[in-house]
Amino acid sequence: xxxxxxxxxxVPEHSPTPVGEDSLERVTSEIVxxxxxxxxxxxxxxxxREKRAAFRDEDYWGRPIPGFGDPRARVLLVGLAPAAHxxxxxxxxxxxxxxxxxxxxxxxxxxxxxxxxxxxxxxxxALRDAYVAAAVRCAPPxxxxxxxxxxxCRPYLEREMALLTDxxxxxxxxxxxxxxICTMVxxxxxxxxGHLVEVPTDRGWTLxxxxxxxxxxxxxxxxxxxxxxxxxxxAKELSGLG
Numbered sequence: 307x308x309x310x311x312x313x314x315x316x317v318p319e320h321s322p323t324p325v326g327e328d329s330l331e332r333v334t335s336e337i338v339x340x341x342x343x344x345x346x347x348x349x350x351x352x353x354x355r356e357k358r359a360a361f362r363d364e365d366y367w368g369r370p371i372p373g374f375g376d377p378r379a380r381v382l383l384v385g386l387a388p389a390a391h392x393x394x395x396x397x398x399x400x401x402x403x404x405x406x407x408x409x410x411x412x413x414x415x416x417x418x419x420x421x422x423x424x425x426x427x428x429x430x431x432a433l434r435d436a437y438v439a440a441a442v443r444c445a446p447p448x449x450x451x452x453x454x455x456x457x458x459c460r461p462y463l464e465r466e467m468a469l470l471t472d473x474x475x476x477x478x479x480x481x482x483x484x485x486x487i488c489t490m491v492x493x494x495x496x497x498x499x500g501h502l503v504e505v506p507t508d509r510g511w512t513l514x515x516x517x518x519x520x521x522x523x524x525x526x527x528x529x530x531x532x533x534x535x536x537x538x539x540x541a542k543e544l545s546g547l548g
Contacts (some may be wrong), residue, residue: 333465334372337443340462343455346444353390353445367397367427370444373466374399375437380474380545381418381538382467383409384483386518387442387451394445398427399438408519408534409438409479416538435547439466441486456486464490473511474545477537480518487513501533502540512544 341347354368371388385405388394392403400406401424410431414422418436423429442451442459451459463486467473478484481499488496491507505513516529516537523529 328465328469330373330377330466330469333462333469337370337372337462340370340443342458343444345452346442346446346455349447350390350394350444353394357395358391361391361395364395366395368394369397371397371399371440372443372462373437373439375433376435377437377470378472379433379435379437379470380472380547381436381477381541382470382473382475383436383438383477383479384463384487385409385438385440385479386482387440387449388445389449390445393440396426398424399440400424401427401429401431404521404524405519408524408529408531412519412531412534412538415535416542418538435545437466437470439463441483451482456482460486460490475512475514475541477514477516477541479516480520483518484513484515501529502536504540504544514540514544 351368354366357364357366371393385400388399389403389405392406393399393401396402400409406424410419410424411422413419413433413436418433420432420434421430424431441463442456443462446455467476476487478487484499488505491509491513493505493507493513497503497505499515501515501517503515505515507513514537516534517523519529519534
């Protein structure tokens with residue numbers, strides 16, 4: 307273990323979880339103790355050892371990242387994977403990187419977060435009616451998980467979604483997350499991905515697409531704060547809060 311965390315300590319072994327006995331706490335424990343993908347394990351640990359110069363005095367988390375937020379959330383955000391020097395450093399999804407700055411500012415403006423910043427796992431951030439997760443739980447080299455890594459991680463997201471029993475809206479942050487969710491739900495034919503594209507599902511919630519708040523999109527104006535805010539305005543409408 308590379309650093310401190312507020313997450314529960316993992317148990318050494320996991321037997322199959324009977325239906326009805328699962329919990330978000332159990333999923334979290336299993337995620338942080340996962341070593342299923344050798345390439346991702348090697349990369350996340352290498353990054354945590356070598357560090358970025360700006361964070362050389364910090365302890366890196368260097369492990370998989372569970373979801374975070376309100377267990378009674380009606381809105382779930384799904385990103386691609388933790389950033390090497392963001393979530394992989396801080397131990398919390400979308401925390402400590404510029405994409406996360408965009409995510410939590412938007413959640414704060416929409417009333418889902420108690421503060422607009424997310425810099426560490428113990429910074430006091432709390433979410434109300436929202437939950438944030440990633441399709442892949444370890445930081446991948448080049449921000450590009452393999453298909454096998456994507457499929458290995460997918461059951462964690464499926465379990466989190468099943469346990470969020472009040473869920474009404476799932477926001478896919480980027481095409482990677484969109485494709486993962488469509489595969490999970492069995493959406494066919496699959497509408498082309500695009501900002502604010504909506505896809506109804508037979509699970510009681512609506513899938514809403516957003517461009518990912520990566521620097522590639524935010525620095526170039528492909529995604530603006532007004533466009534991002536529109537996603538959460540629509541999520542509120544669909545979840546009955548608008």
